[in-house]
Amino acid sequence: MTDYLTQEKRxxxxxxxxxxxxxxxxxxxxxxxxxxxxxxxxxxxxxxxPDIVLRKYNTVIFIHGCFWHQHPGCQRATKPKSNKExxxxxxxxxKNRFIEVKNKLKKMGWTVIVIWECxxxxxxxxxxxxxxxxxx
Numbered sequence: 793m794t795d796y797l798t799q800e801k802r803x804x805x806x807x808x809x810x811x812x813x814x815x816x817x818x819x820x821x822x823x824x825x826x827x828x829x830x831x832x833x834x835x836x837x838x839x840x841x842p843d844i845v846l847r848k849y850n851t852v853i854f855i856h857g858c859f860w861h862q863h864p865g866c867q868r869a870t871k872p873k874s875n876k877e878x879x880x881x882x883x884x885x886x887k888n889r890f891i892e893v894k895n896k897l898k899k900m901g902w903t904v905i906v907i908w909e910c911x912x913x914x915x916x917x918x919x920x921x922x923x924x925x926x927x928x
Contacts, residue, residue: 814855816857816909816912817843817855819912819918820853820907820918821833821844823915823918824846827922829926830848831844831845831846832844832845833845838900839892839896839897839900840854840893840894840896840897842854843855849903849926850901850903851902851903851905851925851926852897852902852904852905853905853906853907854904854906855907855909856906856907856908856909857909858908858909858910860883860886861886861887861908862887863909866908866910905921905925907921
């Protein structure tokens with residue numbers, strides 16, 4: 793199946809996808825704030841610029857899009873049908889880059905938590921992830 797959009801239109805569409813302050817991020821931040829956690833966002837001094845930094849707990853949280861980070865077993869982690877070689881390389885680089893970032897953060901003594909986009913839809917599951925991570 794070929795892409796029905798022109799290359800320019802597809803590029804324009806993709807440029808509109810936000811990198812930070814996404815709805816999933818805001819949802820997680822809201823829950824953390826309601827639970828009494830205080831945090832910083834997008835700390836550029838840390839590898840990978842984590843979405844949420846809880847310095848008191850020496851913990852960083854990344855909110856991953858299921859497509860962009862190819863969440864294993866998730867129906868949102870689809871494989872593109874057009875321009876396959878480009879997309880497969882890009883998605884593979886995303887995964888490899890995150891592995892490097894996670895290893896660097898762990899060597900620095902940080903606990904790394906990943907919350908997937910699909911997990912945010914289920915509030916009970918999200919609360920369980922947060923409660924388990926912080927033993928609250």
